[in-house]
Amino acid sequence: MRKDDLILVTGAGGFLGGHLLRNLLEDGFRHVRAVDVKPVEEWCQRFDGVENRRLDLGDLPACREAAAGASVVFNFASDMGGMGFIEDNKALCMLSVLINTHMLKASLDAGVRRFLFASSACVYAARKQADPGIPGLKESDAYPADPEDGYGWEKLFGERLCRHFHEDFGLETRTPRYHNVYGPYGTYVGGREKAPAAICRKVIEAQLAGSGEIEIWGDGKQTRSFTYVDDSIAGTRRLIDSDVAEPINIGSSETVTIDGLVDLVEEIAGVRLQRRYDSSAPQGVRGRSSDNAFVRERLGWEPGTPLRDGMERTYRWIYDEMVSGRRRPAPAVVGN
Numbered sequence: 001m002r003k004d005d006l007i008l009v010t011g012a013g014g015f016l017g018g019h020l021l022r023n024l025l026e027d028g029f030r031h032v033r034a035v036d037v038k039p040v041e042e043w044c045q046r047f048d049g050v051e052n053r054r055l056d057l058g059d060l061p062a063c064r065e066a067a068a069g070a071s072v073v074f075n076f077a078s079d080m081g082g083m084g085f086i087e088d089n090k091a092l093c094m095l096s097v098l099i100n101t102h103m104l105k106a107s108l109d110a111g112v113r114r115f116l117f118a119s120s121a122c123v124y125a126a127r128k129q130a131d132p133g134i135p136g137l138k139e140s141d142a143y144p145a146d147p148e149d150g151y152g153w154e155k156l157f158g159e160r161l162c163r164h165f166h167e168d169f170g171l172e173t174r175t176p177r178y179h180n181v182y183g184p185y186g187t188y189v190g191g192r193e194k195a196p197a198a199i200c201r202k203v204i205e206a207q208l209a210g211s212g213e214i215e216i217w218g219d220g221k222q223t224r225s226f227t228y229v230d231d232s233i234a235g236t237r238r239l240i241d242s243d244v245a246e247p248i249n250i251g252s253s254e255t256v257t258i259d260g261l262v263d264l265v266e267e268i269a270g271v272r273l274q275r276r277y278d279s280s281a282p283q284g285v286r287g288r289s290s291d292n293a294f295v296r297e298r299l300g301w302e303p304g305t306p307l308r309d310g311m312e313r314t315y316r317w318i319y320d321e322m323v324s325g326r327r328r329p330a331p332a333v334v335g336n
Contacts, residue, residue: 008112010057010103010208011076012050013043015186016118016178016232020074021047023233035066036077044185058098063106070110072240075103076118080151081192083217086122087282089187090150100158104165104173116174116240117162121288122152123177129285130244132223136253139177139246148284149199153192159247174239176232179251179290183229183310184317195258196226196311201316203265206273208322213274220259220275220284225252225289228310230272231303238299251290252303264308268315316319 001005007029011017013036024032025047033051036043040052041244046300055062057077067073078096086093100117107115124137125146147156162173182196189201202214227250235250258277266272292302 001072003028004031005029005071006033007213008033008035008066008070008073009076010035010066010074010099010127011118012036012052013038013040013080013147013318014076015044015183016181016229017074017076017220018043018045018185019233020076020236021045021050021184022161023237025049030045033066033070034066042185043248055327057103060102060106063099063102064109067103067106067110067112070107071113073103073107073112073115074118075100075116076156077103078118081187082194083282083284085192086148086151087284094154095156097154100161104171108165108169108171112171114172114174114240115162116176116236117158117166119155119159119175120152121177121179121249121251121290122148123156123159123247124152124288126285129288132257132287134289136225136289137249138253138291138295139249142247154304163189163245173245174242175245175247176236176250177247178227178232179249179288180224180226181229181232182226183314186229186314188318188321195224195261196314197318199258199262199265200311200315201322203262203269203271203273203315204319204322205271205298207271209271213276214262215276215278216258216262217278217281218258219277219279220257222258223255223287223289224258224261225255225300226261226307226310227252227290227303228305228313231305235295235299235301235303238301242299243334244298248298249290249295250291250303251292252305252307253290253292254307255289256307261307261311264311265315268312
């Protein structure tokens with residue numbers, strides 16, 4: 001990307017979008033358009049010096065307005081959340097297919113040079129994630145297709161659409177498959193939060209209330225790899241400037257059980273809690289982590305933030321938010 005490019009970030013009021021905006025501004029990009037369906041005051045992060053627009057990108061005219069004059073598009077816009085949300089809102093998740101379809105068409109018509117579609121590890125075949133001890137998922141493990149119902153199918157279709165826009169129309173597309181991204185400024189309450197933020201919140205609630213216990217979804221033996229948000233943004237920036245047109249993992253290969261993640265947060269917080277396991281709650285696949293051979297080969301990089309370090313930063317941020325009574329959004333933080 002060039003510093004004089006107009007960069008469009010959709011889903012800019014969300015977690016990844018907000019962190020990308022911060023990264024671009026700190027790196028000297030000043031022609032940045034930020035678009036989200038939420039009112040600006042509800043965005044996870046807000047920044048001065050950015051062209052903020054509130055648009056519903058499920059509509060093609062809104063996508064045309066968003067893409068006008070842009071050179072590079074980062075399409076993070078999607079109706080999604082943690083497992084508790086995507087298991088109970090399959091139709092809403094599927095409707096996000098309209099966003100990517102319309103954004104691709106509008107971007108092609110507007111002469112956009114490069115288009116990045118934020119995909120997910122939820123595209124991977126469920127039968128290859130049925131054991132907590134499963135090895136890391138390779139990019140080829142998405143086929144034969146059997147993704148997460150609803151959200152995973154939407155992301156897999158989005159990947160295919162990007163591929164064919166590239167093949168048929170020459171639009172340069174990039175497709176990161178993000179693995180369980182976490183960090184400060186993320187959702188930690190309200191139903192859309194993911195496991196790292198939810199566990200931090202539950203531990204803090206137990207501390208503040210003095211309850212001495214925590215509820216865990218499932219049996220605690222599910223395995224995951226969690227990717228710190230700064231690593232996800234670093235991989236995103238490398239990918240957009242690369243020649244890698246195929247879907248590629250942007251995820252940590254450090255695997256932990258859910259019980260192990262609770263152990264880690266308890267250690268950070270300096271507490272030990274009684275655990276109650278809810279086997280009826282949404283819990284997703286039994287095992288999922290990222291095989292990083294392809295990303296090391298093609299980008300010469302892989303995520304490097306240890307889970308302990310990232311979770312401590314995340315816990316401290318959520319703790320400060322909860323103790324202060326703030327529930328979002330953050331104030332404007334970049335003004336020059």
